Amino acid sequence: MSKKRNTTLKELSKELSLSISTVSRALNDHPDISQDTKERVRKLAKQMNYVPNLFARGFRSRETHILGVIVPNISHLFTSTILKGILEEAELRGYRVIISESNNNEVKQVEMLNTMTQFGVDGVLMSLARKTTNVEEILKILNRIPIVLFDKVSSKIPCTQVVINEEEAAFNAVEHLIELGKQRIAIIKETENSYNSEKRFAGYLRALNKYGIPVRDKLILSTEDISLGNGRRLTNILLSMKKRPDAIFAITDNAAIGAIKALHKFKVKIPEEIAVVGFSNSINSTIVSPALTTVDQPGDKIGRTAVRFLIEEIESPTNEVNTKTVEIKTSLIVRDSSLMV
Amino acid sequence: MSKKRNTTLKELSKELSLSISTVSRALNDHPDISQDTKERVRKLAKQMNYVPNLFARGFRSRETHILGVIVPNISHLFTSTILKGILEEAELRGYRVIISESNNNEVKQVEMLNTMTQFGVDGVLMSLARKTTNVEEILKILNRIPIVLFDKVSSKIPCTQVVINEEEAAFNAVEHLIELGKQRIAIIKETENSYNSEKRFAGYLRALNKYGIPVRDKLILSTEDISLGNGRRLTNILLSMKKRPDAIFAITDNAAIGAIKALHKFKVKIPEEIAVVGFSNSINSTIVSPALTTVDQPGDKIGRTAVRFLIEEIESPTNEVNTKTVEIKTSLIVRDSSLMV
DNA sequence: AAATAAATTGCAAACGTTTGCACAAACGTT
DNA sequence: AACGTTTGTGCAAACGTTTGCAATTTATTT
Numbered sequence: 001m002s003k004k005r006n007t008t009l010k011e012l013s014k015e016l017s018l019s020i021s022t023v024s025r026a027l028n029d030h031p032d033i034s035q036d037t038k039e040r041v042r043k044l045a046k047q048m049n050y051v052p053n054l055f056a057r058g059f060r061s062r063e064t065h066i067l068g069v070i071v072p073n074i075s076h077l078f079t080s081t082i083l084k085g086i087l088e089e090a091e092l093r094g095y096r097v098i099i100s101e102s103n104n105n106e107v108k109q110v111e112m113l114n115t116m117t118q119f120g121v122d123g124v125l126m127s128l129a130r131k132t133t134n135v136e137e138i139l140k141i142l143n144r145i146p147i148v149l150f151d152k153v154s155s156k157i158p159c160t161q162v163v164i165n166e167e168e169a170a171f172n173a174v175e176h177l178i179e180l181g182k183q184r185i186a187i188i189k190e191t192e193n194s195y196n197s198e199k200r201f202a203g204y205l206r207a208l209n210k211y212g213i214p215v216r217d218k219l220i221l222s223t224e225d226i227s228l229g230n231g232r233r234l235t236n237i238l239l240s241m242k243k244r245p246d247a248i249f250a251i252t253d254n255a256a257i258g259a260i261k262a263l264h265k266f267k268v269k270i271p272e273e274i275a276v277v278g279f280s281n282s283i284n285s286t287i288v289s290p291a292l293t294t295v296d297q298p299g300d301k302i303g304r305t306a307v308r309f310l311i312e313e314i315e316s317p318t319n320e321v322n323t324k325t326v327e328i329k330t331s332l333i334v335r336d337s338s339l340m341v
Numbered sequence: 342m343s344k345k346r347n348t349t350l351k352e353l354s355k356e357l358s359l360s361i362s363t364v365s366r367a368l369n370d371h372p373d374i375s376q377d378t379k380e381r382v383r384k385l386a387k388q389m390n391y392v393p394n395l396f397a398r399g400f401r402s403r404e405t406h407i408l409g410v411i412v413p414n415i416s417h418l419f420t421s422t423i424l425k426g427i428l429e430e431a432e433l434r435g436y437r438v439i440i441s442e443s444n445n446n447e448v449k450q451v452e453m454l455n456t457m458t459q460f461g462v463d464g465v466l467m468s469l470a471r472k473t474t475n476v477e478e479i480l481k482i483l484n485r486i487p488i489v490l491f492d493k494v495s496s497k498i499p500c501t502q503v504v505i506n507e508e509e510a511a512f513n514a515v516e517h518l519i520e521l522g523k524q525r526i527a528i529i530k531e532t533e534n535s536y537n538s539e540k541r542f543a544g545y546l547r548a549l550n551k552y553g554i555p556v557r558d559k560l561i562l563s564t565e566d567i568s569l570g571n572g573r574r575l576t577n578i579l580l581s582m583k584k585r586p587d588a589i590f591a592i593t594d595n596a597a598i599g600a601i602k603a604l605h606k607f608k609v610k611i612p613e614e615i616a617v618v619g620f621s622n623s624i625n626s627t628i629v630s631p632a633l634t635t636v637d638q639p640g641d642k643i644g645r646t647a648v649r650f651l652i653e654e655i656e657s658p659t660n661e662v663n664t665k666t667v668e669i670k671t672s673l674i675v676r677d678s679s680l681m682v
Numbered sequence: 683a684a685a686t687a688a689a690t691t692g693c694a695a696a697c698g699t700t701t702g703c704a705c706a707a708a709c710g711t712t
Numbered sequence: 713a714a715c716g717t718t719t720g721t722g723c724a725a726a727c728g729t730t731t732g733c734a735a736t737t738t739a740t741t742t
Contacts, residue, residue: 006459008728019692024730034690051459055400056728060697064396074428075421084416087442096460099440101428118347118392119437257628264630287598287625289605349698360722365700375720397698401727687740693733700726709718 007050016044027052058120066096067310068116068124072104072152077282078299079127082151085303086125093311095122104129110137117145123310128152131192146313146322150306153195153325160313161325162306166196169295169330170203173277174249176293176332178211180340182247182275186219188234188259189251190226197226200251200279219245226251231258239266246274247338253278257288260337275338290336297330348391357385368393399461407437408651409457409465413445413493418623419640420468423492426644427466434652436463445470451478458486464651469493472533487654487663491647494536494666501654502666503647507537510636510671511544514618515590517634517673519552521681523588523616527560529575529600530592531567538567541592541620560586567592572599580607587615588679594619598629601678616679631677638671 013023018037026033026041027050044050058064067090071079083099090097098121102109109129114137116124123146132138135156141147142159150162177185187204190197201220208215221237223230231250235258238245250256256278260270268274270290278285278294285292305326313322354364359378367374367382368391385391399405408431412420424440431438439462443450450470455478457465464487473479476497482488483500494502518526528545531538542561549556562578564571572591576599579586591597597619601611609615611631619626622637646667654663 006728010728020729021693021731022691024728025691028730030731032690037690051455053400053728054460055396055405056697057730059394059396059400059699059727060729060731062697073425075418075425077416077418077421080416080418080421083440084414084442087415087440091441096439096456097441098437099424099428100432100438101425114392115437119395284625284628288628289630347698351698361699362701362723363721365698366721369700373720378720394698397727398700400697400729401699401701403727683742685740685742687738689736689738691734691736693735695732696730697728702725703723705720705722707718707720709716711716712714 006053007045007048008053009050012041012044012048012050015048016040062120064120064122065094066098066119066121067307068113068119068121069097069099070102070109070112070116070124070126071099072102072127072129074099074101078280078297079151081299082127082303082306085300086307087303088300089304089307093307095307095311102129104131106132106134113138113141117141121145123147123314125150125306125310128154128195130194133193146310146317148306148310148313150302151196158321158323160309160322162302162309163325163327164297164302164330165327166199167203167206169279169297169332170200170249170251171207172203172332173279173293173295174204174207175210176334177247177249177275177277177338178207178213180247180271180275180338183213184216184219184243184245185213185247185249186221186238186245187249187251188221188223188226188231188255191222191224197251204249223255226255228254228258228261231255232262233258235259235262239263239268244274247271247276248274249277251279253280253282253285253292253294256292256294256337257284260288260290260292271336271338271340275340277338281333285333285335290339293335293338294333295330296333298328302328347394348386348389349394350391353382353385353389353391356389357381403461405461405463406435407439407460407462408648409454409460409462410438410440411443411450411453411457411465411467412440413443413468413470415440415442419621419638420492422640423468423644423647426641427648428644429641430645430648434648436648436652443470445472447473447475454479454482458482462486464488464655466491466647466651469495469536471535474534487651487658489647489651489654491643492537499662499664501650501663503643503650504666504668505638505643505671506668507540508544508547510620510638510673511541511590511592512548513544513673514620514634514636515545515548516551517675518588518590518616518618518679519548519554521588521612521616521679524554525557525560525584525586526554526588526590527562527579527586528590528592529562529564529567529572529596532563532565538592545590564596567596569595569599569602572596573603574599576600576603580604580609585615588612588617589615590618592620594621594623594626594633594635597633597635597678598625601629601631601633612677612679612681616681618679622674626674626676631680634676634679635674636671637674639669643669 009020013020026038100112148160153161221234248259278292281294281296285294350361354361367379441453489501491503562575589600619633619635622635626633626635
């Protein structure tokens with residue numbers, strides 16, 4: 001059970017009567033080494049099942065080929081889809097991935113960032129904890145290693161950011177409702193300064209503006225925690241109004257599903273009386289009935305793209321700051337909750 | 342942007358006019374060092390923002406304090422809940438976690454296991470790919486480092502295994518249906534030699550036996566891929582029978598939801614005509630209507646437990662093989678799909 | 683044949699940490 | 713005063729790899 005030691009360069013070199021350095025260079029395909037020697041070395045290496053000790057290597061060259069990932073909540077479906085993309089792309093490019101969860105705790109988030117750099121990761125992919133306000137510490141670390149933000153990002157951090165076209169996606173969703181003939185469109189969004197929520201809200205406003213529909217404050221509802229339960233609760237409020245809305249745009253599938261449940265309870269016809277649109281295309285959106293119209297966000301593409309940019313920065317470092325924002329296109333998936341005949 | 346170097350022991354030692362080894366020992370709270378020195382060292386270390394180079398350490402002591410995790414599919418909700426538990430418990434105990442996805446591919450699974458040991462992880466937590474049959478390679482690696490299996494396990498691999506009480510959980514679920522007065526209980530399960538499926542099937546059989554209910558082959562349906570779509574398809578078959586079942590036990594929430602969808606379509610009353618029970622307590626089970634009765638598996642507890650056993654094996658290695666199986670208790674959550682008044 | 687260039691290979695240092703051992707000082711015991 | 717003991721500290725080796733430079737061999741040129 002005790003950890004058996006791996007074959008080392010030294011053992012190979014002894015076996016072949018070569019020096020350690022020659023063996024090392026042969027395996028790394030260094031041009032100074034003759035073809036002949038290279039083949040002999042490679043053959044024996046394979047035979048003796050040689051694998052380089054990554055710690056010695058990382059230790060020596062301060063390159064670990066490890067990427068750190070920090071996300072608020074790993075069991076959120078959208079997040080785990082992104083992680084899937086990250087894992088796949090990283091593996092493809094010969095990087096390994098360490099994952100941590102911040103639990104939406106800003107302090108913990110910085111702590112993890114520190115541990116990771118201390119650990120020697122080559123770069124970090126990060127989705128910010130809700131209400132990340134103090135970016136000081138993050139900026140400090142950004143001076144030392146490249147960071148790429150995705151999904152929950154912040155304009156206060158000058159680095160590459162990979163997001164979906166939140167504003168446009170929301171615009172499209174609301175435009176869809178308007179084209180259906182809806183005029184009193186309510187929105188259920190987040191209170192706090194959440195990047196995603198604000199962008200989506202902006203899209204909502206732009207759509208109303210474009211079609212000359214007045215913005216009614218009463219139809220703009222916010223909640224701290226954009227959950228199913230709160231979606232239900234806010235919808236109840238909407239239903240108690242003298243003039244009910246004729247559509248609800250919830251910036252989250254869960255909240256939208258909560259809305260549907262509430263509407264169901266009060267026997268409101270969906271979508272005839274009130275149409276509902278969500279955001280995320282989570283599995284649930286097809287399970288609820290009526291099936292939910294929603295915005296599909298290609299999580300794995302976000303993950304892959306983020307990895308690609310991060311590795312690029314790692315492998316060809318420049319002294320300029322990278323501040324580009326990459327937008328991944330989403331698409332509106334129309335289902336029964338907004339399908340009028 | 343270039344990787345700035347961290348403070349090293351050498352720098353600390355120079356500053357304090359002490360030897361490197363004294364500083365090292367002071368920071369590791371070695372009893373040989375005087376309290377006075379320890380405090381001076383610690384103070385300066387903090388001030389100079391010293392962090393040990395984990396690579397040098399891991400390299401030296403061949404202990405990395407990294408755990409490897411291999412799962413079939415990270416974006417499966419139950420899996421990511423387990424991961425959450427793993428991450429939390431590991432962090433608590435000062436271990437870091439590397440996660441890989443096997444995509445249910447046996448070859449890839451072994452490959453990852455190899456890369457991880459090569460990488461120097463102290464131990465591996467693994468949930469097996471479906472249809473893992475060739476355990477040769479895994480056994481080889483088990484000789485070198487401790488492995489703990491969870492969720493998808495195999496009796497062919499002599500190591501600690503953390504599972505839920507699959508058989509009993511299924512038994513309870515079916516017993517619940519019987520107590521409801523159901524007599525023709527169908528089961529939707531997996532075809533291939535899946536550990537979970539077989540255990541659950543065994544529980545199903547035991548429940549029928551206990552109550553003297555004949556086992557009818559026609560009511561035992563299997564599918565390769567236990568998905569929502571296949572749940573729906575198999576339910577359609579059940580509905581086409583001359584004598585329909587009066588209950589369906591699907592060994593997966595998704596399949597159960599497929600069943601509900603099919604029943605819905607044919608306007609079969611749930612649970613009066615046919616009751617439905619699933620397995621997993623995924624979020625969806627509360628979103629479908631009627632809400633699904635299902636078995637709650639405490640994912641994070643599984644994760645935490647697995648980590649605990651693994652670390653124990655790492656930190657106090659014995660030469661005996663560890664083959665205990667730890668069962669985590671589940672509970673049946675009764676909802677509308679089987680709630681009769 | 684001598685001189686130079688090119689192709690291979692080896693030596694040795696370096697990376698930052700831990701740890702067995704040796705050493706020195708201070709103390710207590712005969 | 714001589715001897716052990718205890719306490720605190722430093723020396724130096726080791727972990728496995730990479731890499732600048734030197735050394736050797738071989739090929740090419742004059």
